[in-house]
Amino acid sequence: MQRETLKNLLKNGAIWGFIVLELVFFQVVGSVLSLSETAFIDPDNMLLLLKQSAPIGIIAVGMTVIMINGNIDLSVGATYALAGIVMLDSMTWPIFVGLGDWAIPFAWLMALLTGCALGLINGLIVWKTGVDAFIVTLGAMLGFRGLVFMYNGQQPTYHLNWTMVDIAEWGVFGLQTSALVFIGVSLLVWLMMTRTVHGRNAYAIGNNREAAVNAGIRVGPHILINFVLIGFLAALSAVAFYSGSGSVNPNDGMLFELWAITAVVLGGTKLAGGAGSIVGTFGGVIAIQLLRKGLGHIGAQTETVNLVIGLILIAVLLLDKQLNRQGQQELKL
Amino acid sequence: MAETNLKALGGLLARQGILVAFVVFMIAFALWNPRFIEIDNVFSVIRSSAILGVMALGVTFVVIGGNLDLSVGSLLSFSAIVVLDLHETPGFGPALAIPAMYAMTMGIGAVIGFLVGYLKLNSLIVTLGMLSAIHGLTLTWSGGQNMDIANQQETWFGIFGRGTALGIPIPVLMFGLLAAVLAIILAKTPFGRKVYAVGGNGTAATFSGIPRARVVFFTYIISSFCVATAGLIQASRTMGAQNTVGQGMELEVLAAVILGGASLLGGSGTVFKTVIGVLILGFIQNGLLLAGLEFYVQFVVTWIIIILAVWLDIATKRGKLWSPIA
Amino acid sequence: MTTDRKPALRLEGIVKTFPGVRALDGVSFEVYPGEVHALMGENGAGKSTLMKVLGGIYQPEEGRIFVDEQETVMTSPLQAKAKGVMFIHQELSLANELSVAENIYLGALPRKSFGRVDWKMLFDRTDAILDRLKVGFNARTLVGDLSIANQQMVEIARALTVNARAVIFDEPTASLTDAEKVVLFEVIESLQAEGVGIVYISHRMEEIFKMTDRISVLRDGSYRGTLTTAETNEDEVTNMMIGRSLDLSRNHAHAELGDVALQVEGLSCHALFQDVSFEVREGEVLGFYGLVGAGRTEIAETLFGLRTPSAGKIFLKGQEIRIHSPIQAIQNGISLVPESRKEQGLVLGMSCRDNITLPQVDDMTAGPFVSDGAEISIFDQYRDKLEIKTPSWRTAVGNLSGGNQQKIVIGKWLSMRPEVLIVDEPTRGIDVGSKAEIHNLLRDLAKQGYAVIVISSEMPEVLHVADRIVAMYHGKVIRTFTAEEVTEDSLIQAISGIEGGKAA
Amino acid sequence: AEAHGGTMTIGITQNNVGVDSYQTTYEEAFIAAAEANDAVDVVVLDAGGDVARQIAQMQDLIQQEVDAIIIWPTNGQAVIPAVREAHQADIPVIVTNSNIAEDGFDFVSSFSGPDNITQGSRSAEIMCDRFIELGIEDEARVVEITGQPGYTTAIERSDGFQDRLPEVCPNVTLVDSQPGNWNREDSQRVMEAFLTQYDDIDGVYSGDDNMGVGALNAAIAADRAEGITFVGATNFAVGYDAMGRGEYWGSIYQSPVDDAEAALQTAIDVLNGEEVPFLNYFDTPKITQDNMDEFDRPVF
Numbered sequence A: 001m002q003r004e005t006l007k008n009l010l011k012n013g014a015i016w017g018f019i020v021l022e023l024v025f026f027q028v029v030g031s032v033l034s035l036s037e038t039a040f041i042d043p044d045n046m047l048l049l050l051k052q053s054a055p056i057g058i059i060a061v062g063m064t065v066i067m068i069n070g071n072i073d074l075s076v077g078a079t080y081a082l083a084g085i086v087m088l089d090s091m092t093w094p095i096f097v098g099l100g101d102w103a104i105p106f107a108w109l110m111a112l113l114t115g116c117a118l119g120l121i122n123g124l125i126v127w128k129t130g131v132d133a134f135i136v137t138l139g140a141m142l143g144f145r146g147l148v149f150m151y152n153g154q155q156p157t158y159h160l161n162w163t164m165v166d167i168a169e170w171g172v173f174g175l176q177t178s179a180l181v182f183i184g185v186s187l188l189v190w191l192m193m194t195r196t197v198h199g200r201n202a203y204a205i206g207n208n209r210e211a212a213v214n215a216g217i218r219v220g221p222h223i224l225i226n227f228v229l230i231g232f233l234a235a236l237s238a239v240a241f242y243s244g245s246g247s248v249n250p251n252d253g254m255l256f257e258l259w260a261i262t263a264v265v266l267g268g269t270k271l272a273g274g275a276g277s278i279v280g281t282f283g284g285v286i287a288i289q290l291l292r293k294g295l296g297h298i299g300a301q302t303e304t305v306n307l308v309i310g311l312i313l314i315a316v317l318l319l320d321k322q323l324n325r326q327g328q329q330e331l332k333l
Numbered sequence B: 001m002a003e004t005n006l007k008a009l010g011g012l013l014a015r016q017g018i019l020v021a022f023v024v025f026m027i028a029f030a031l032w033n034p035r036f037i038e039i040d041n042v043f044s045v046i047r048s049s050a051i052l053g054v055m056a057l058g059v060t061f062v063v064i065g066g067n068l069d070l071s072v073g074s075l076l077s078f079s080a081i082v083v084l085d086l087h088e089t090p091g092f093g094p095a096l097a098i099p100a101m102y103a104m105t106m107g108i109g110a111v112i113g114f115l116v117g118y119l120k121l122n123s124l125i126v127t128l129g130m131l132s133a134i135h136g137l138t139l140t141w142s143g144g145q146n147m148d149i150a151n152q153q154e155t156w157f158g159i160f161g162r163g164t165a166l167g168i169p170i171p172v173l174m175f176g177l178l179a180a181v182l183a184i185i186l187a188k189t190p191f192g193r194k195v196y197a198v199g200g201n202g203t204a205a206t207f208s209g210i211p212r213a214r215v216v217f218f219t220y221i222i223s224s225f226c227v228a229t230a231g232l233i234q235a236s237r238t239m240g241a242q243n244t245v246g247q248g249m250e251l252e253v254l255a256a257v258i259l260g261g262a263s264l265l266g267g268s269g270t271v272f273k274t275v276i277g278v279l280i281l282g283f284i285q286n287g288l289l290l291a292g293l294e295f296y297v298q299f300v301v302t303w304i305i306i307i308l309a310v311w312l313d314i315a316t317k318r319g320k321l322w323s324p325i326a
Numbered sequence C: 001m002t003t004d005r006k007p008a009l010r011l012e013g014i015v016k017t018f019p020g021v022r023a024l025d026g027v028s029f030e031v032y033p034g035e036v037h038a039l040m041g042e043n044g045a046g047k048s049t050l051m052k053v054l055g056g057i058y059q060p061e062e063g064r065i066f067v068d069e070q071e072t073v074m075t076s077p078l079q080a081k082a083k084g085v086m087f088i089h090q091e092l093s094l095a096n097e098l099s100v101a102e103n104i105y106l107g108a109l110p111r112k113s114f115g116r117v118d119w120k121m122l123f124d125r126t127d128a129i130l131d132r133l134k135v136g137f138n139a140r141t142l143v144g145d146l147s148i149a150n151q152q153m154v155e156i157a158r159a160l161t162v163n164a165r166a167v168i169f170d171e172p173t174a175s176l177t178d179a180e181k182v183v184l185f186e187v188i189e190s191l192q193a194e195g196v197g198i199v200y201i202s203h204r205m206e207e208i209f210k211m212t213d214r215i216s217v218l219r220d221g222s223y224r225g226t227l228t229t230a231e232t233n234e235d236e237v238t239n240m241m242i243g244r245s246l247d248l249s250r251n252h253a254h255a256e257l258g259d260v261a262l263q264v265e266g267l268s269c270h271a272l273f274q275d276v277s278f279e280v281r282e283g284e285v286l287g288f289y290g291l292v293g294a295g296r297t298e299i300a301e302t303l304f305g306l307r308t309p310s311a312g313k314i315f316l317k318g319q320e321i322r323i324h325s326p327i328q329a330i331q332n333g334i335s336l337v338p339e340s341r342k343e344q345g346l347v348l349g350m351s352c353r354d355n356i357t358l359p360q361v362d363d364m365t366a367g368p369f370v371s372d373g374a375e376i377s378i379f380d381q382y383r384d385k386l387e388i389k390t391p392s393w394r395t396a397v398g399n400l401s402g403g404n405q406q407k408i409v410i411g412k413w414l415s416m417r418p419e420v421l422i423v424d425e426p427t428r429g430i431d432v433g434s435k436a437e438i439h440n441l442l443r444d445l446a447k448q449g450y451a452v453i454v455i456s457s458e459m460p461e462v463l464h465v466a467d468r469i470v471a472m473y474h475g476k477v478i479r480t481f482t483a484e485e486v487t488e489d490s491l492i493q494a495i496s497g498i499e500g501g502k503a504a
Numbered sequence D: 001a002e003a004h005g006g007t008m009t010i011g012i013t014q015n016n017v018g019v020d021s022y023q024t025t026y027e028e029a030f031i032a033a034a035e036a037n038d039a040v041d042v043v044v045l046d047a048g049g050d051v052a053r054q055i056a057q058m059q060d061l062i063q064q065e066v067d068a069i070i071i072w073p074t075n076g077q078a079v080i081p082a083v084r085e086a087h088q089a090d091i092p093v094i095v096t097n098s099n100i101a102e103d104g105f106d107f108v109s110s111f112s113g114p115d116n117i118t119q120g121s122r123s124a125e126i127m128c129d130r131f132i133e134l135g136i137e138d139e140a141r142v143v144e145i146t147g148q149p150g151y152t153t154a155i156e157r158s159d160g161f162q163d164r165l166p167e168v169c170p171n172v173t174l175v176d177s178q179p180g181n182w183n184r185e186d187s188q189r190v191m192e193a194f195l196t197q198y199d200d201i202d203g204v205y206s207g208d209d210n211m212g213v214g215a216l217n218a219a220i221a222a223d224r225a226e227g228i229t230f231v232g233a234t235n236f237a238v239g240y241d242a243m244g245r246g247e248y249w250g251s252i253y254q255s256p257v258d259d260a261e262a263a264l265q266t267a268i269d270v271l272n273g274e275e276v277p278f279l280n281y282f283d284t285p286k287i288t289q290d291n292m293d294e295f296d297r298p299v300f
């Protein structure tokens, strides 16, 4: 198993090479321009990076599973927002309000249940109707967003609880809660995908659905479980983030799906399904966050940031293509 | 006799599930609010769908060829800003601004086509990257400012978005004309056939001597041509534009194409079906607005309608309501 | 046969239709424990469909299925497996990104606590099975890295994973070489000894007569009868299958050999093959014979512009040419019928007609538009010539039977009227009747002055159609035989790298 | 923070630059003002409308140990904990353009910007005055096109308008309200539907002039612009021009340059230890066809 991981790491070499490149670049350019008094590659800054990566990172982990399974989920951003709303709002519900700070775990639970329920809806539709996941979740992206707005009109949902903020800002070794959640989730899901029957079947289904069906794998329940999982993770991401911010704007989470997918694909997961890894996705998430952070660090303007992020995405793809070439023995297709 | 007719009808229904969904939907809304099918309203819907529609026509080619194009929204903003800015540049005027804008927009399309077709990079990521990069370009071009035509009375630029001919709005005519031409190209020419082959099985297409890279390249050229046209209509209609006019349209366009029944895996779909997909989206939006629903209720209803329509479509094809997924 | 015992598997009056096709029309059929029962029939006769009904993949409209005389409804492959029916598919049904072990135990991975995979048990069991199959790869290899033949062996290995009541082999040998076939037959014999009922589908008569106890024949979806293998002969079976006898005699009226059409000198492609030289004349059929991975396919791909050679020259009619793409190859009059019809040969979602005319769609025009008439006339011509069975030209190729799909690919390249036609495993999965037809076609083409290269892993095939045979081993040409001097023994020795091949 | 002798570094995280001319002009004006002042270095960041990104940028600025932070909140409540973090790190925070919620006031040195609620009510007054002029104040029917759902500015302006209108013109009915997403095309589409749906529309209130002009375009196309009073907010150049042509009635004059300069100056004052009022509104007067000559054409 370990050898396989190493092999995957090398196969996804592009992303790690790229991360190193980013670090060096921003460090050097940042110090030449001497815009800030602190170094870019500062340990605190790197720990902060993990925390900042968490909202999209946690979702990207779920997206990896969904995509390996051969599906896609465009509704995660809306799920994230709705779960956040339920979390904050539930703390004001009469049944919880008497509990004081003990309402917090219940609020978290409500949020996670919401995420699971939305995932369940998507999963059931994909399974039972046979409509492609892309369409189901594209529709749900709209539909769930509608639910978000129904909840509180155009108003943000707001409930600031300083205990909850303190929990979110709590940390060990400089890693704050959301960073820990991100790392923990990555680890657990990595174990699931590499060690469990469910994980291996997800690969098989994504790789060759017909073969999986022929081999007697029950494709539907696996799809369902994975959609519930990504719903759960989108909600978990909301829990980690909104515990520390206390207010959900009904527009929150828009474009999260595209960023998550970008991170996943940068990390080497195939869009068609069947191949990919959580480790790669972790790298993809870090690479994107580094890019945003670094461009801010060197004082790039909005238009430059957009231009550079776009071109870099394409450059990474080119690099990856170059690294994974089979050389002269390749068939010219 | 009656039985064979019924069977033929059944066959037609099975093939055109999405069309049936469309008709059912129209009737339901017309019963709710008869205004919905008044000719003025119908024109108004088609006119406001024209921009989305024209873009969807191009994306249909890309999708049938087995790729995606998420950059169309961003490119639309680019083309609208560019044509307006050039229009306002002394010495240009519409006659020069329009071709120059087409050239630039299609130049960007060519870059995407090169990356995806010849370098064989993953189209989702390339166009996602281009979405961001083109937005950066647009902002650089405009300096982040809105573009507006100062003397609206003194230019004929407005006809593309606001004019009418024979009582039909020009955008509707352009959409219809472009749809007809592209439908013929896709269905009747060797190029169209190659697009299907490349999208259906790229390897087999290569083995059959089809220049896969070139075919993919041209699907993006067509797509960018359509975006440029949509950008022209857009700019002309509002006689001004923000840097973000097209933001978020990529997914709407894709939804229309997919709703029309094109497979994301490539190799299937038609221009006609895409038009139906576009109209469904346009009429849903309009119908719900007429019904006086809050925009967020519209979101939820659109969700339900999209899924029901596609479900009905594939259910009629497979002859079973529920999916056979074990 | 032991007819007093209960059949392991029995089908009664099975009916299954697809849009426009009545694929099975009241078929009944049974297999006894320990029996190897052949199922034969032309391409599209309904063999695979029948077996898919048995395996729970299709649900029949009518008819009943009995396992050990217990009536069962097979609603899914999972259920079929649970009832002890194992199914080795005609088309490979594997997940390329997973290991061999995971593929063999697909859907039945051994578990530990918390749903974890018991890797040790998985690999141990798989290694035991692979040992039994004497293959050269191990349990951890990625299936995508294996050759087609080895992938087929992975499919076959699945039959050994459970205690099956019945195992269905749907054309298991279509892409196996002789050595692997021997192993397969050993496996079948041992299953037989364990009392498993076996259904064996194949178009190869010699295998049928060697391996099976009884033969049932399907024709156009209906049951034609069952013969006891020991009491019948090829002719009778063929007659039952296609309603006439075949003249399979060797048909070597040599055509007049013309000029050298294609000459290859010292062609190499990195590690794939080295220093390959040969020539083929107008009017000649040149055979390429060798083991899997010998490099024949790669030579063909190089000639077709899909690979860049590292050294060597190619001459067409004495002119040196460079081919960088299939387009150039086609312009130069070279055509390739590729070895994998699903991946390389066909656009499965496209109609039969569109597939056949694909390489020449640019010429099928009236004005700027594709002309239906021109296309349909080409289609009709090759449908008749190759006896392609399809409800209409509109049918998606993916819905045809395996053999008919292969015929579409051949038709596609024949219709190009090439000067040099390369066919790679042209009759894989093709029924006897059509096979003879294709062989005759290839010979006819040669007679008309075409140069034909046939790559095949079936010795009878190369012996039957080729004028000369190039024997390959490990990327090198060992020897070129003429039809007169070649013997089975010398050919086997040559392609196995045994020095003796050079003598004879 | 103590008063600085040398240069001071001020970080700003903006809401969404490039989404419209206002924000872009704001950014340009801000940078220009900073460059004109030798004592100031600025780090300019753009959250792209995303709260999560804005919070990350706040953390980055804290980590870079800037002397003061200016924030244009994407969400006036969600940024409060991040603002607290800055406060705890002894970095003064100035809120610009739209304010954060009251719970965060303790952590903020000052707010500088327009008063969006007042803007909304002023628009209502402009509208009502016009109806009285036309003599239709007892029967007029009004539709509203709001900005991007969820954004504070959009919500506050709409609230201000909807609360004030019945106070000044109790008999005017607001028949419908739909979002136009700060987008001219969306607004035009919404207006087209309104025109089909309602035979009688006397007034249109839009969350900004950009959308207002979209609505105007729709009305012109339907030949119904004559009878409709268009009122907007944040007077854009297009709105100003339409006013000049007599097609558009009125708006609220708000200069991004004033906005940006006020924010920077507030930050500098805070760092210099000067006394600054907590709510630092700059004035945003009414502008209509009647008084437009008193104002310069907006540069955006």
Ligand SMILES: Nc1ncnc2c1ncn2[C@@H]1O[C@H](COP(=O)(O)OP(=O)(O)OP(=O)(O)O)[C@@H](O)[C@H]1O
Pocket (backbone or CB within 6 Å): C018, C019, C021, C023, C041, C042, C043, C044, C045, C046, C047, C048, C049, C050, C090, C389, C390, C399, C400, C401, C402, C403, C404, C429, C431
């Ligand atoms: N999924 C399908 N949809 C429509 N028609 C089908 C489908 N599968 C098979 N058929 C048709 O059913 C008939 C029987 O096909 P089947 O695959 O069983 O033939 P076969 O006997 O296995 O042939 P071969 O020897 O070529 O493999 C053929 O006419 C084929 O075209």
Ligand SMILES: Nc1ncnc2c1ncn2[C@@H]1O[C@H](COP(=O)(O)OP(=O)(O)OP(=O)(O)O)[C@@H](O)[C@H]1O
Pocket (backbone or CB within 6 Å): C145, C146, C147, C148, C149, C150, C290, C291, C292, C293, C294, C295, C296, C297, C298, C339, C455, C457
């Ligand atoms: N043992 C192997 N491991 C990995 N790849 C292999 C192996 N054997 C063959 N291949 C590759 O698999 C591809 C197809 O293999 P296949 O079994 O069809 O070979 P083949 O076509 O029979 O051999 P030949 O090259 O002689 O035609 C070839 O590209 C070959 O290089």
Ligand SMILES: [Mg+2]
Pocket (backbone or CB within 6 Å): C047, C048, C049, C090, C170, C401, C402, C403
């Ligand atoms: Mg078959």
Ligand SMILES: [Mg+2]
Pocket (backbone or CB within 6 Å): C296, C297, C339, C424, C425, C455
């Ligand atoms: Mg081969």
